[in-house]
Amino acid sequence: MTSIDRIAEPWGSRTPYAVGEPWPVRVDCRLEDGLAESDVDAWVQSASLLHSNGDAMDIAVKDGRIVGVRGRAGDRVNHGRLGPKDLFGWQANASADRLTRPLVRRDGRLVETDWDTAMAAVAGRTTELLEERGPSSVAFYTTGQLFLEEYYTLGLIAHGGIGTIHVDGNTRLCTATAAEALKQSFGCDGQPGSYTDVDHADVIALFGHNVAETQTVLWSRMLDRLDGVDPPRLVCVDPRRTPVAERATVHLAPRPGTNLVLLNALIHELVENGWVDTAYVEKHAVGLADLEKVVAKYPPERAAEVCDVPVEDVREAARVIGTAERLMSTVLQGFYQSHQATAASVQVNNIHILRGMLGRPGCGVLQMNGQPTAENTREAGADGDLPGFRNWHNESHIAELAKVWNIEPTDIPHWTSPTHAMQIMRYVEDGSIRFLYVTGTNPAVSLPELERIRSILSQDRLFLVVQDLFLTETAELADVVLPAATWGEKTGTFTNVDRTVHLSEKAVEPPGEARPDLDILVDYAHRLGLRDKDGAPLVKWSTPEEAFEAWKECSRGRPCDYSGMTYEKLRGPSGIQWPCTEDAPDGTERIYVDGAFRAAPDDCESYGKDMVTGAPEDADAYKALNPEGRAILRSADYLPPHELPSAEYPYQLITGRTLYHFHTRTKTGRAPQLAAAAPEVWVEASERDAAREGWSEGDVLRVATPRGEVTARVRVSGVRDGVLFLPFHYGYWDRDTGDTGASAGGNGGENGGQPARDRAANELTITEWDPASKQPIFKTAAASATLVSRTDGTPAPAPTTTASRPVGGSVQATRGGESAAVDERIGTSEEES
Ligand SMILES: Nc1nc2c(c(=O)[nH]1)N[C@H]1C(S)=C(S)[C@@H](COP(=O)(O)OP(=O)(O)OC[C@H]3O[C@@H](n4cnc5c(=O)[nH]c(N)nc54)[C@H](O)[C@@H]3O)O[C@H]1N2
Numbered sequence: 102m103t104s105i106d107r108i109a110e111p112w113g114s115r116t117p118y119a120v121g122e123p124w125p126v127r128v129d130c131r132l133e134d135g136l137a138e139s140d141v142d143a144w145v146q147s148a149s150l151l152h153s154n155g156d157a158m159d160i161a162v163k164d165g166r167i168v169g170v171r172g173r174a175g176d177r178v179n180h181g182r183l184g185p186k187d188l189f190g191w192q193a194n195a196s197a198d199r200l201t202r203p204l205v206r207r208d209g210r211l212v213e214t215d216w217d218t219a220m221a222a223v224a225g226r227t228t229e230l231l232e233e234r235g236p237s238s239v240a241f242y243t244t245g246q247l248f249l250e251e252y253y254t255l256g257l258i259a260h261g262g263i264g265t266i267h268v269d270g271n272t273r274l275c276t277a278t279a280a281e282a283l284k285q286s287f288g289c290d291g292q293p294g295s296y297t298d299v300d301h302a303d304v305i306a307l308f309g310h311n312v313a314e315t316q317t318v319l320w321s322r323m324l325d326r327l328d329g330v331d332p333p334r335l336v337c338v339d340p341r342r343t344p345v346a347e348r349a350t351v352h353l354a355p356r357p358g359t360n361l362v363l364l365n366a367l368i369h370e371l372v373e374n375g376w377v378d379t380a381y382v383e384k385h386a387v388g389l390a391d392l393e394k395v396v397a398k399y400p401p402e403r404a405a406e407v408c409d410v411p412v413e414d415v416r417e418a419a420r421v422i423g424t425a426e427r428l429m430s431t432v433l434q435g436f437y438q439s440h441q442a443t444a445a446s447v448q449v450n451n452i453h454i455l456r457g458m459l460g461r462p463g464c465g466v467l468q469m470n471g472q473p474t475a476e477n478t479r480e481a482g483a484d485g486d487l488p489g490f491r492n493w494h495n496e497s498h499i500a501e502l503a504k505v506w507n508i509e510p511t512d513i514p515h516w517t518s519p520t521h522a523m524q525i526m527r528y529v530e531d532g533s534i535r536f537l538y539v540t541g542t543n544p545a546v547s548l549p550e551l552e553r554i555r556s557i558l559s560q561d562r563l564f565l566v567v568q569d570l571f572l573t574e575t576a577e578l579a580d581v582v583l584p585a586a587t588w589g590e591k592t593g594t595f596t597n598v599d600r601t602v603h604l605s606e607k608a609v610e611p612p613g614e615a616r617p618d619l620d621i622l623v624d625y626a627h628r629l630g631l632r633d634k635d636g637a638p639l640v641k642w643s644t645p646e647e648a649f650e651a652w653k654e655c656s657r658g659r660p661c662d663y664s665g666m667t668y669e670k671l672r673g674p675s676g677i678q679w680p681c682t683e684d685a686p687d688g689t690e691r692i693y694v695d696g697a698f699r700a701a702p703d704d705c706e707s708y709g710k711d712m713v714t715g716a717p718e719d720a721d722a723y724k725a726l727n728p729e730g731r732a733i734l735r736s737a738d739y740l741p742p743h744e745l746p747s748a749e750y751p752y753q754l755i756t757g758r759t760l761y762h763f764h765t766r767t768k769t770g771r772a773p774q775l776a777a778a779a780p781e782v783w784v785e786a787s788e789r790d791a792a793r794e795g796w797s798e799g800d801v802l803r804v805a806t807p808r809g810e811v812t813a814r815v816r817v818s819g820v821r822d823g824v825l826f827l828p829f830h831y832g833y834w835d836r837d838t839g840d841t842g843a844s845a846g847g848n849g850g851e852n853g854g855q856p857a858r859d860r861a862a863n864e865l866t867i868t869e870w871d872p873a874s875k876q877p878i879f880k881t882a883a884a885s886a887t888l889v890s891r892t893d894g895t896p897a898p899a900p901t902t903t904a905s906r907p908v909g910g911s912v913q914a915t916r917g918g919e920s921a922a923v924d925e926r927i928g929t930s931e932e933e934s
């Protein structure tokens with residue numbers, strides 16, 4: 102056993118392995134200082150909730166408190182490993198500032214109340230509005246961080262009970278493009294790949310995905326292959342020099358917003374050089390002629406010019422991909438939140454279809470998820486999707502769902518497309534939505550153009566309900582705040598990006614009167630008096646396991662089929678991949694084996710959309726295009742981004758994450774080791790831009806767009822020239838004062854010289870979304886940057902271990918020290934079995 106500073110070494114020790122071998126076990130364990138594993142009273146099964154990787158772990162409990170975590174050796178996903186956010190993030194559960202009682206607004210202030218008063222207000226206002234203005238005045242905005250059982254219940258209440266079309270999740274900001282890209286290419290959501298593809302691939306291509314920081318354990322798996330014999334070649338497409346880029350065989354750093362040109366050029370090269378599996382394509386796909394016509398216009402020289410990357414690198418990347426024997430690809434926010442998101446992401450599917458690289462070991466495409474339970478928001482229908490990947494525009498799917506719910510098909514609103522999150526905000530702004538129930542998300546920090554969002558959410562005529570663990574920036578604006586229990590304090594299941602389902606069990610009691618989201622939703626449904634068509638309660642369950650059993654029936658026969666799973670089975674050594682049925686009781690490692698897609702017209706989830714206009718296509722057009730349910734090669738031409746650099750705003754601004762924080766920091770900001778590693782916002786600029794502008798490390802800059810300003814110290818990093826990068830984690834919440842900024846103005850005190858108000862990246866971002874997926878474009882805007890003051894010698898508060906690594910100078914390395922020590926036990930193959 103070794104002890105390692107896992108802030109300084111986020112990926113831990115290497116356990117190299119060769120192609121086709123099993124990934125060695127390494128069990129990571131972090132307990133409160135002074136405790137040994139033998140001191141722990143109980144180990145309670147769970148998985149990580151601060152990213153989408155689904156790393157299995159046990160929660161250590163002593164005297165009724167969470168005192169640490171340990172990775173689960175036998176789990177297929179992580180083989181015992183955990184990332185820094187998991188190793189330290191659990192401490193937030195016991196934070197002294199957790200919400201412990203419901204709050205209601207009285208005379209303009211939030212005051213504590215009892216549950217009955219709070220719920221009566223929530224249900225009462227819903228009922229009033231349903232009577233006065235109908236279901237279209239009621240909206241739900243949820244998350245990718247609750248459990249499957251909770252989403253299924255919420256989806257039923259909203260779609261089947263209240264009958265509103267205004268239901269979405271923050272998954273719209275996160276994985277809407279993943280879902281859309283999969284629907285466009287394969288007719289249906291659902292990830293073809295498996296994490297074990299890492300063990301077999303000879304080429305791994307990462308498109309706008311900083312996996313090293315955002316799925317640290319998946320990167321550990323890749324690192325262990327890279328350090329083994331037969332390492333895979335890596336292709337990285339990212340405008341920053343991320344840890345992935347540093348290990349890449351080819352790193353393409355395109356101008357933000359030009360992904361589609363690059364991908365069209367890569368496909369141009371595949372076609373041109375005969376790197377296409379014609380037999381596979383002929384048998385299993387439609388659309389080749391159209392795709393060829395489009396990519397013919399994108400020779401590598403065009404990509405070199407538009408994306409500003411060396412032409413030989415484009416050719417080299419195409420050659421690596423084109424000659425791969427087993428290609429694995431991943432796609433994430435550098436594509437999903439960038440210009441022409443769906444069109445670009447779909448081209449990655451096209452590469453796999455063209456190369457016949459689907460459904461066998463090493464040949465997966467992962468249109469990644471970000472949040473731990475985003476997959477479930479989508480499959481259980483708590484966003485703009487219907488439960489079980491059913492098709493909104495297929496009457497027999499609606500009838501089937503109505504049967505499961507024992508309601509009339511006409512009770513499920515499906516006359517128009519569901520309202521996406523940004524449109525929900527627009528309707529709130531316009532006043533047609535008067536009630537918004539927000540669960541597990543913090544839109545006052547995470548949505549684009551925050552000044553607008555704040556004004557929308559603070560309107561008097563809006564009744565805003567916020568269900569959270571903390572008094573967040575959003576909760577500050579609410580009419581009712583409901584204190585929720587979270588991970589470790591409630592039971593439920595969730596599914597990672599490679600379809601692995603984990604059970605997360607209750608380990609400790611929630612603080613004060615906080616309740617599981619499921620309990621609150623069930624209570625809400627009963628108070629609304631929601632009934633099925635026979636007059637029985639619409640929501641027929643109250644425990645998580647009952648909800649899971651109900652969900653199993655809803656999923657039966659659909660691609661995300663859970664019917665063969667039970668809680669008992671999930672208590673086994675490893676998570677289980679869906680589909681899991683009577684015929685496949687241990688789950689299914691890869692779907693779409695032998696080109697068996699779920700794209701047949703009567704089976705598919707979507708008839709597709711025009712990727713430029715977003716207009717949905719109809720059933721007849723789809724049947725004509727794809728009568729036999731093959732994969733669809735969809736193509737699109739490049740269009741320039743709407744907001745391009747100008748004399749006034751000469752830079753391109755991109756935003757994203759750092760390894761040590763999760764989103765708006767409600768959990769990671771309350772874990773001392775994580776908070777210390779990245780305490781405050783910074784802005785990254787390239788060496789050449791800094792030299793030209795005369796900026797040096799730690800100088801305070803003001804970054805501005807037409808929407809707002811952020812003040813931050815500059816880190817001279819490996820970002821490409823002409824691009825500025827801002828992490829989006831830092832809202833108004835101030836770790837030292839606990840202030841969430843409700844009392845507007847520069848109230849946050851000293852943050853490197855700037856008031857807390859101007860540090861949220863989303864003050865700057867633009868209200869714009871991808872036409873097909875409706876995902877906001879957080880990654881392509883024009884910005885200016887000006888010097889506010891010279892550094893007093895203080896460097897930017899940015900980690901040195903990650904993409905924000907300084908290019909020169911003498912910045913002190915990011916370390917966690919004693920308090921970040923983690924035990925690692927590298928297993929033998931015996932322990933592994
Ligand atoms: N540490 C940490 N891990 C997380 C999270 C977290 O908050 N913190 N959040 C989780 C969630 S919900 C998500 S969605 C994922 C996100 O995971 P990622 O998508 O990996 O993270 P991001 O930092 O948003 O963006 C990835 C990269 O996109 C690049 N990029 C920006 N613009 C462009 C572009 O135009 N083209 C290309 N090719 N690349 C571009 C950025 O430089 C950045 O390195 O992470 C999950 N894991």
Ligand SMILES: Nc1nc2c(c(=O)[nH]1)N[C@H]1C(S)=C(S)[C@@H](COP(=O)(O)OP(=O)(O)OC[C@H]3O[C@@H](n4cnc5c(=O)[nH]c(N)nc54)[C@H](O)[C@@H]3O)O[C@H]1N2
Binds near residue numbers: 246569586756
């Ligand atoms: N500029 C910019 N903006 C972005 C992004 C970007 O890259 N750049 N990324 C976008 C992406 S991909 C995402 S996913 C979003 C994330 O944006 P948010 O969803 O707003 O971020 P979180 O901080 O994760 O908010 C989750 C909230 O849920 C609460 N919570 C946690 N567990 C529970 C629970 O069990 N029950 C309840 N009721 N509440 C709980 C937490 O305390 C927290 O307040 O941000 C998006 N915004």
Ligand SMILES: [Mo]
Binds near residue numbers: 274275276471472
């Ligand atoms: Mo996300």
